[in-house]
Amino acid sequence: MMLIPCPHCGPRNETEFAYGGQAHVSHPEDPHALDDAAWARYLFYRENPKGLFAERWVHSAGCRRWFNAVRNTVTYEVQSVEPIGPRPPGGRPAESTTSEGGHA
Amino acid sequence: MAVPPPEHPDFLWRNPEPKSSYDVVIVGGGGHGLTTAYYLAAHHGITNVAVVERGWLAGGNMARNTAIIRSNYLWDESAAIYEQSLKLWEQLPEELDYDFLFSQRGVLNLAHTLGDVRESRRRVEANRLNGVDAEWLSPEEVQDVCPIINTGDDIRYPIMGATYQPRAGIAKHDHVAWALARRCDELGVDLIQNCEVTGFLKDGNRVVGVETTQGRIHAGKVGLAAAGHSSQVAEMAGVRLPIQSHPLQALVSELFEPVHPTVVMSNHVHVYVSQAHKGELVLGAGIDQYVGYGQRGGFHVIEDQMAAAVELFPMFGRAHVLRTWGGVVDTTLDASPIISKTPVDQLYVNCGWGTGGFKGTPASGMTFAHTIAHDEPHPLNVPFSLERFETGFLIDEHGAAGVAH
Numbered sequence A: 001m002m003l004i005p006c007p008h009c010g011p012r013n014e015t016e017f018a019y020g021g022q023a024h025v026s027h028p029e030d031p032h033a034l035d036d037a038a039w040a041r042y043l044f045y046r047e048n049p050k051g052l053f054a055e056r057w058v059h060s061a062g063c064r065r066w067f068n069a070v071r072n073t074v075t076y077e078v079q080s081v082e083p084i085g086p087r088p089p090g091g092r093p094a095e096s097t098t099s100e101g102g103h104a
Numbered sequence B: 001m002a003v004p005p006p007e008h009p010d011f012l013w014r015n016p017e018p019k020s021s022y023d024v025v026i027v028g029g030g031g032h033g034l035t036t037a038y039y040l041a042a043h044h045g046i047t048n049v050a051v052v053e054r055g056w057l058a059g060g061n062m063a064r065n066t067a068i069i070r071s072n073y074l075w076d077e078s079a080a081i082y083e084q085s086l087k088l089w090e091q092l093p094e095e096l097d098y099d100f101l102f103s104q105r106g107v108l109n110l111a112h113t114l115g116d117v118r119e120s121r122r123r124v125e126a127n128r129l130n131g132v133d134a135e136w137l138s139p140e141e142v143q144d145v146c147p148i149i150n151t152g153d154d155i156r157y158p159i160m161g162a163t164y165q166p167r168a169g170i171a172k173h174d175h176v177a178w179a180l181a182r183r184c185d186e187l188g189v190d191l192i193q194n195c196e197v198t199g200f201l202k203d204g205n206r207v208v209g210v211e212t213t214q215g216r217i218h219a220g221k222v223g224l225a226a227a228g229h230s231s232q233v234a235e236m237a238g239v240r241l242p243i244q245s246h247p248l249q250a251l252v253s254e255l256f257e258p259v260h261p262t263v264v265m266s267n268h269v270h271v272y273v274s275q276a277h278k279g280e281l282v283l284g285a286g287i288d289q290y291v292g293y294g295q296r297g298g299f300h301v302i303e304d305q306m307a308a309a310v311e312l313f314p315m316f317g318r319a320h321v322l323r324t325w326g327g328v329v330d331t332t333l334d335a336s337p338i339i340s341k342t343p344v345d346q347l348y349v350n351c352g353w354g355t356g357g358f359k360g361t362p363a364s365g366m367t368f369a370h371t372i373a374h375d376e377p378h379p380l381n382v383p384f385s386l387e388r389f390e391t392g393f394l395i396d397e398h399g400a401a402g403v404a405h
């Protein structure tokens, strides 16, 4: 059981939270401009790092607010949390983990 | 008493040094890597093959799973590949000359809500149309198959019926790996343990080898079967995969006399139980919700599954948890695997089996070997391509596979 520090309420048991996957995935500004490959990227492709991961959580059994966290996916340690916002948390740019593979 | 497992010789395969080059290198020495090598060697005559494994053979999910084998999936594409797999399971003990305790004791998939009942009955009809043995059972018939289950209405989610697949069952997963490893070795395949792939050699858009912790190995073709680590490995080759890796846990009790004659699974209350040949109760649950590579999950997941198990099987209330463990499962958004060519030439990927790839091991290897040997998918894995995420032809098996295994 992880102890997750909600930025609004403080540390609470993992069972109070629901997971929201990768943080900072924004809806494409002009969906019509995307081809099928780019749309697939948006819908189905997410970072899956072994190490630090910027991700979303919601404190469903508490303040019910979403927030961003940077968590280590091997040790499960939460390194930092911050309220929802446009900036990737922990100063780690979201792009830095994105490798542009040749998946056409 | 429960049946003791058969005795083994001390060594079942050589532990060779890697050669400088192979026709095919398979990355990952779990069940899928091993069956792929087996089918390449035995059915395609490609024996200059290495399986390179970061740790020890079957140290990943292969010997961590709860060993459930069934083929009662909803969609035509899945029913076809999983049923082929079940047919291969039925012949593999003889083909590999190894009794790995494949036991067709049937599986009950319980229904606890009206929604479950509708989904289950629909799946039974779909299964029958696809030649998969399937029946819908009333609670009384469930009790006939599994007398120790509580079909009363004194529990939170009473049993409203179940689907039953009599040909489903379990096998002893570590012995399956050893059976495959021994035969691969006899056919000339090099099984190389403690050999982690750390990079890829490329010539333009074509893969020509791998960098490993035991040096550079050239390869005509490379097949990835790295399960929970598939996205890390593929990324080193410049290929992104639509995979999220999650912890998945299981546990066993102490040994008991045989009391549980079949396999029981419940998606709704998130538990599945069988009794292994040795006598321990084997229980598993759903994945932990977050991305995780720690090979461990939260204890509350185990508490939940135990609560469900004890409601369904009151007599298990006095059993003890002997051991719990976790694996890293590679999930896709449609709960179906990817067995596919990739955008890189001569590089192939087999992943996304998530929580349910043990049962698929034979067909996975068969179709992946075909894909590698012919540079074209086998008809059974055409639908399981990477492209489906772009074309939208997803194979949504969340009903039959999402929680279950």
Ligand SMILES: Cc1cc2nc3c(=O)[nH]c(=O)nc-3n(C[C@H](O)[C@H](O)[C@H](O)COP(=O)(O)OP(=O)(O)OC[C@H]3O[C@@H](n4cnc5c(N)ncnc54)[C@H](O)[C@@H]3O)c2cc1C
Binding pocket: B027, B028, B029, B030, B031, B032, B033, B052, B053, B054, B055, B056, B057, B058, B059, B060, B061, B062, B063, B064, B065, B066, B067, B068, B069, B195, B196, B197, B198, B225, B226, B227, B228, B229, B233, B248, B249, B250, B284, B325, B326, B327, B328, B329, B353, B354, B355, B356, B357, B358, B359, B360, B405
């Ligand atoms: C707790 C649990 C219960 C399960 N229950 C069931 C069940 O009842 N029925 C069912 O059908 N399925 C079940 N599964 C799923 C099933 O175990 C997997 O889908 C299947 O084992 C995956 O294929 P594999 O055997 O090849 O994987 P693995 O055995 O994990 O093999 C992948 C191998 O790749 C290696 N590897 C990774 N990176 C590298 C690298 N860079 N270089 C070299 N090697 C590398 C790993 O070390 C590993 O040995 C369960 C899984 C778990 C964890």
Ligand SMILES: [Zn+2]
Binding pocket: A006, A007, A008, A009, A010, A059, A062, A063, A064, A065
């Ligand atoms: Zn809160």
